[in-house]
Amino acid sequence: MPCTLFIADLHLSSGRPDITAAFLRFMREDAVHADALYVLGDLFEFSIGDDEPSELNRQVASAFHACSERGTPVYFIHGNRDFMVGRRFARQAGMTLLPEQRVVDLYGRPALIMHGDTLCIDDAGYQRYRRITRWPWLQWLFLRLPLRFRLNIADGIRGKSARSKQDKMMQVMDVNQAEVARQLRLNEVDLLIHGHTHRPGIHDLSIDGRPARRIVLGDWYTQGSVLSVSPQGVELQSRAFKEQP
Structure with a gap:
């Protein structure tokens, strides 16, 4: 069955x-059979540049390359960690680097995809940090x-990020619903797919009297989280971590 897969918030380290290990198994067993794979940010716990000579970076790059070589294109949107x-x-x-927002065609239905941190506009401190760290001269x-x-x-x-999260209310770190509606209107779509909040779910919305949907990808802290989109519909799936010997 044709399908397009989405993952985010693996925080590999x-x-x-x-x-x-779960990610590499997913790439070997699932991603290679998909029409496309979209990685919506925070693939790594942190990235300090492409010149970091780590075995983890080599493994991840090799897994993506093998997938694309077998015919599954891989697309990547930056997160707040990578x-x-x-x-x-x-x-x-x-893999192909995408801008922070992109409208893609999913079997005849346009969808807006992003990491999701730009939707959390109630967290003014984070949004200020985000603007500064994206300055090209600073990078x-x-x-x-x-x-x-x-x-x-x-x-x-x-x-500092871990300490900051402990002090913030959960609703501040979640998406702003008015901003979600604004982005859907601006991009003229009724489907939004994102990660970042670590709160997986499929949310049915009403935007200007018309039905819309927001799909949130889960993190990979305790199990894998995958969104599968096919001509038949959407499904949030989990991938259990295997016991380490």
Whole structure:
């Protein structure tokens, strides 16, 4: 059966080999049979640049490349953790980098896809941080720092982010419904697919009296989360992690 697959928020890191193993198994067993694979951000826990010589980066790039070589195109939208993934890694992975928002055709139905952090406009502090970290000149300077400095900066940002989340109300970190409606109207679609919030679900909406739908991808902390879209419909699926020997 033809299908297009979506994943997000894997947060791959050397400290979670179980997530990496589940991802690699998904690529071998599922992704290679899909019409296309879309990765909607936060593939990595953190990215410090394409020159990071890690075994994890090599494994991920190799898995994507093998998938695309077998005929499944791979598309990638940056998240808030991996926005430093660049063209060099994309070439090694055989994947296509997309802008932060894109309308795609899913078997005759247009859908707006994104990571989802730009929908969380009630979190003013995060949105300010996001604007600053996307400044091209700042990224240029960051990439010219020694690797060990970049790793230290990444560790500091991760710790600050974890502490910040503990202090914020959950509704502040979720999407703003008015912004969801605005994006659907602006892009003239009735289907939105995103990640970021780690709250998987299919939400039926009404926008200007017309039905619409917002689909949220889940994270990969305790199990894999996959959205399968086919001509017959949509399905949020899970992938159990195998026990480590």
